[in-house]
Amino acid sequence: MAQPQDMFDAIVMADERFHGEGYQEGYEEGSSLGIIEGRQHGRLHGAKVGSEIGCYRGFALAWKSLLGSHTSERDSRRRRVLDSLLGMIQKFPYDDPTYDKLHEDLDRIRGKFKQLCSLLSVQPDFRTGADGSGLLF
Template identity: 55%
Template sequence: MAFVSNGDDLFDPIVMADNRFHVEGYQEGFEEGTRQGTIEGRNHGRLHGAKLSAEVSFYNGFALAWKCLLENNSDVKARKRLKAMESLIGVIKNFPYEDPQYEKLQEDMERVRAKFRQVCSLLNVSTDFREYVRGSTGMSF
């Protein structure tokens, strides 16, 4: 049997086991939390991206439909409405669809919403997006 000059060396692995297991457990938990956070973040981003896309698509379809209705009308109010409609379409066309990390996304989305509200005011129609999505018949699929 070998003689150990320092008696604590023999028991260090046992004494330090609690600390080692704590550090290892923390590291494993941190890595798992990072993986889960990434998955949840992506899912959250997809969900909100889809909602935002649906909203912008609705505004675009709304504007294009009204533009078609107003193009052949020559009265002064119709011209003003058409100009506002074309402005809304222009704002939507410049919307940054391809850049998921666009820093001014919220500002641009508020600009689209404000332009939509302006157009709705000129047309004297409701600005509640959910009302249009639900539909006037109350049918669901």
């Protein structure tokens, strides 16, 4: 009599066993895919940030060269803001994605860039896309 009861237990418990096995397989596959997708997203976002900061740096270096050694008060203020922007870009933590103030520093760089553009009377348009990225004027 004990044997038929064990057979019914196996049938009744099969659903629970398969549910547990399916959950475990799904969890492992989902974790693996999540890591892959996370890396891809990180690379894409990092490339966009790097491209943006690279454009700011190139813009600042070009204007530093153009301003040369002019000594007017207006050029002096431009040069100070320009040097401040270059200093912020140089201190930006490119190699540390876990840096907790990354977005705050990036916002400060953007603000300083806008301030510099205002002082230079330039209206830039930074674009990123499939055809490339860059500053347009």
